Amino acid sequence: MTTTLKDKLAREAKTLGFDSIGITDPAAIDGTREKLEAFLDAGAHGEMEWLADNPGRRADPKVMWRDVRSVIMLGMNYGPDENPMTILAERSRAAISVYARGDDYHDLIKKRLKQLARWLIGEAGGEVKVFVDTAAVMEKPLASAAGLGWQGKHTNMVSREFGSWLFLGAIFTTLELPRDEPMTDRCGSCRACLDSCPTSAFIAPYRLDARRCISYLTIEHKGPIPHEFRKAMGNRIYGCDDCLAACPWNKFAREGREAKLAARDELRAPSLAELSKLDDAAFRALFTKSPVKRIGRNRFLRNVLVAIGNSGDATLIDDAKRLVSDESSLVRGAAVWALAQLQPGDEFAELSASMIDAESDDLVRAEWRDPLVF
Incomplete structure (x- = not known):
């Protein structure tokens, strides 16, 4: 039976x-x-x-x-x-x-x-x-x-x-x-x-x-x-x-x-460019019923910005630059790193000089000072 x-x-x-x-x-x-x-x-x-x-x-x-x-x-x-x-x-x-x-x-x-x-x-x-x-x-x-x-x-x-x-x-x-019998490891x-x-x-x-x-x-x-x-x-x-x-x-x-x-x-x-433009509502709409939604918009954009920094695509500079003023310090820090990878050194240094004093988060300030090491 x-x-x-x-x-x-x-x-x-x-x-x-x-x-x-x-x-x-x-x-x-x-x-x-x-x-x-x-x-x-x-x-x-x-x-x-x-x-x-x-x-x-x-x-x-x-x-x-x-x-x-x-x-x-x-x-x-x-x-x-x-x-x-x-x-x-x-x-x-x-x-x-x-x-x-x-x-x-x-x-x-x-x-x-x-x-x-x-x-x-x-x-x-x-x-x-x-x-x-x-x-x-x-x-x-x-x-x-x-x-x-x-x-x-x-x-x-x-x-x-x-x-x-x-x-x-x-x-x-x-x-x-x-x-049932267990299967033998076949690696x-x-x-x-x-x-x-x-x-x-x-x-x-x-x-x-x-x-x-x-x-x-x-x-x-x-x-x-x-x-x-x-x-x-x-x-x-x-x-x-x-x-x-x-x-x-x-x-x-x-x-x-x-x-x-x-x-x-x-x-x-x-597209990384399109993903970088997501606000919270757009993020939730795009990932309705998706497991991605559980990490939230800020962690998601953190990941997107690391990818932007790795892209070698100078057309994404403006997307990273826009996010250095994001409400989330997690996003701002990742945006700084992405910019440092894509912008010429003198341009990044000039932007850093204008932004670092206004930054309230210590980790983000550290990214502006030296985006290679905290």
Whole structure:
């Protein structure tokens, strides 16, 4: 009976748009707490304090919900329809991570998980809880244990069918369901993902220092981008796909079939000049239903200005100059740095002399004095 239920569950999941499914025991990720605590003890989580909040709860589904008996892991393919690395050569345009070019996957997947969970209750009873990347659940180790793939050396999931392009969701249930076998790590001696990282964020295979990661810096980090990473950011303004795109297993990947996750035309290669002109209302309008909206207009423009500084495009000088008077000191500081990269030295020095005394923020004044070092 349970095998039949499992087959029906897989069919229903596919109908709802999920591309892979596996079931594991809640205890299957015993041992992950030690790895998580080592990551936290090293401070590699940076400002992501939510990761440090009760690591025992995060590493053990039974602590999250003591009644859970099975964990159903689901994957949804979001493979791009073009090479995400191509945009990096278009230096006057912005590179937005593949996952953030369409609707926010959190909302979409949570809705589908709830639908599947309701179906399961109607079919077999029991209780359920659903999670998608917003609760203290270690989705990647659980997905590996459930056979959806394995955690590659870049610490992300790798699937034999979908490469590195899988969104994950979880259903915890009180039902006892047949388990799937974990998949063997098939990275072998490959270092493609590690060697592709623009900021050398990988301490070692399977070990990431988030503080050096462009995805962390452009999304989670709240202050000025550290100087040592600004050049390496290039035109990446939200996230980074380099280590994902470098994975050789992507040769088996295919384009995602969920239309709501597909890239919007206006987010494929937006102009840095146009993005620099966004006020708060325009920012919110452009990124309606997008995960980009959560970082806010000021952090977003900080990233855009770093990209402008890296563009080598003198036509963007006026856009940077306009933003040195922005209300946000975070934006002003990034605008100063961008100007310093694009303007001739004597022109920048002249502008600096006229602006520095009027500046109220110490960090921005430091940018005017010496845009290479705080």
